Amino acid sequence: MSPEIKNLKKAAQRILRAVKKKERIVIYGDSDLDGVTSVIILDECIKNLGGKISEIYFPDREEDGYGINEKALFYLKKHSPALFITLDCGIGNLKEIKTAKKLGFEVLIIDHHEVLDKIPEADIIVDPKQKGDKYPFKQFATVGLVFKLSEILFKNKMSEYLRRNFLELVAMATIADMMPRVDENERMIIEGLDYLDSSWRPGIQALFGLEDLKSLSLLQRVNKVNSVLNIRDIEDNLPAAFRLLTTSDKKGAGELAKLLLEKGFEKKQRIKEIILEVEEKVFSWEEEPIVFEGSSDWELVFLGVAASVLIKKYQKPVFLYKKSKDESQGSIRAPAGFNAVEAMKTCSDLLITYGGHPQAAGFRVKNENLDKFKERLFKYFR
Numbered sequence: 196m197s198p199e200i201k202n203l204k205k206a207a208q209r210i211l212r213a214v215k216k217k218e219r220i221v222i223y224g225d226s227d228l229d230g231v232t233s234v235i236i237l238d239e240c241i242k243n244l245g246g247k248i249s250e251i252y253f254p255d256r257e258e259d260g261y262g263i264n265e266k267a268l269f270y271l272k273k274h275s276p277a278l279f280i281t282l283d284c285g286i287g288n289l290k291e292i293k294t295a296k297k298l299g300f301e302v303l304i305i306d307h308h309e310v311l312d313k314i315p316e317a318d319i320i321v322d323p324k325q326k327g328d329k330y331p332f333k334q335f336a337t338v339g340l341v342f343k344l345s346e347i348l349f350k351n352k353m354s355e356y357l358r359r360n361f362l363e364l365v366a367m368a369t370i371a372d373m374m375p376r377v378d379e380n381e382r383m384i385i386e387g388l389d390y391l392d393s394s395w396r397p398g399i400q401a402l403f404g405l406e407d408l409k410s411l412s413l414l415q416r417v418n419k420v421n422s423v424l425n426i427r428d429i430e431d432n433l434p435a436a437f438r439l440l441t442t443s444d445k446k447g448a449g450e451l452a453k454l455l456l457e458k459g460f461e462k463k464q465r466i467k468e469i470i471l472e473v474e475e476k477v478f479s480w481e482e483e484p485i486v487f488e489g490s491s492d493w494e495l496v497f498l499g500v501a502a503s504v505l506i507k508k509y510q511k512p513v514f515l516y517k518k519s520k521d522e523s524q525g526s527i528r529a530p531a532g533f534n535a536v537e538a539m540k541t542c543s544d545l546l547i548t549y550g551g552h553p554q555a556a557g558f559r560v561k562n563e564n565l566d567k568f569k570e571r572l573f574k575y576f577r
């Protein structure tokens with residue numbers, strides 16, 4: 196028998212039991228496209244199996260930062276005891292998962308980020324990068340893992356209709372998360388892209404029907420749509436991508452797609468400004484091994500994109516952070532060959548949380564530790 200993704204079956208069995216016994220279920224998902232589509236697939240699975248979700252929660256990255264936060268946990272406490280499922284929220288929230296358990300939640304983590312020195316004390320963890328996972332392919336986006344979970348949930352008797360609905364989302368989010376197009380990812384992407392043109396989702400119809408996209412190739416259109424779906428626009432605590440990809444209202448979908456496209460132009464402008472400010476701040480592009488800059492005026496949600504542009508230009512790791520009153524939160528992008536997560540492991544005593552992928556990661560740090568953190572990173576990358 197070929198090896199399986201560690202704990203995936205266990206996770207499926209636990210969810211099926213919760214559905215059967217009508218237990219309360221809370222889904223806590225990251226608000227990027229990988230997180231959002233993971234939530235949509237799991238939600239639609241559970242509904243189709245006859246279960247019900249008590250609440251879907253997405254942290255607002257600008258306000259709450261990345262991952263699980265305690266404020267959200269206390270807000271969600273009203274559902275406890277419940278099965279608490281986190282999707283694409285990382286695997287670094289040791290303290291917060293402890294709090295969740297104390298509040299009476301049973302915690303199931305499904306994630307694909309790099310595993311740090313310690314893993315949280317969750318009841319079940321699915322992450323192909325964890326110790327003891329013998330599944331040969333490790334490069335899934337979270338949405339790919341959730342799709343594989345859905346196949347087990349339906350005991351391989353998923354309707355063709357659902358399968359198509361899920362795979363179109365898997366294809367879009369695997370591309371958005373920049374997971375390598377190889378092996379199982381490539382197979383899911385090829386099949387999923389094929390379904391996009393005949394999608395029943397009004398949101399997908401509206402996005403791919405936008406006038407601005409008409410002259411583009413399929414892959415260019417997907418990339419454009421993905422960037423539109425990444426725009427921060429929250430209503431009733433739900434990110435635009437979730438609202439747009441789940442709505443059955445055709446007219447509303449068209450309007451929201453247009454609004455997001457416009458917001459995208461403004462975002463582009465703002466990112467350009469931030470990049471210029473970074474370039475002014477850097478003391479010496481030649482001598483400094485990395486870029487490490489921050490400001491209280493920058494929007495955290497734009498820093499990842501700004502950093503991506505800067506690494507292309509300068510070919511060195513870029514750490515950008517938004518400074519708040521006591522803490523700062525940052526986004527990192529690193530060129531191939533560098534590893535941002537390994538670098539931060541050597542500074543973990545200075546950080547509140549950190550995590551991500553070698554080429555794209557994030558951190559939270561007390562302002563009083565910013566200088567030390569920077570110093571140690573300079574040493575590490577020299």
Ligand SMILES: [Mn+2]
Pocket residue numbers: 229230283307336337372
């Ligand atoms: Mn992801």
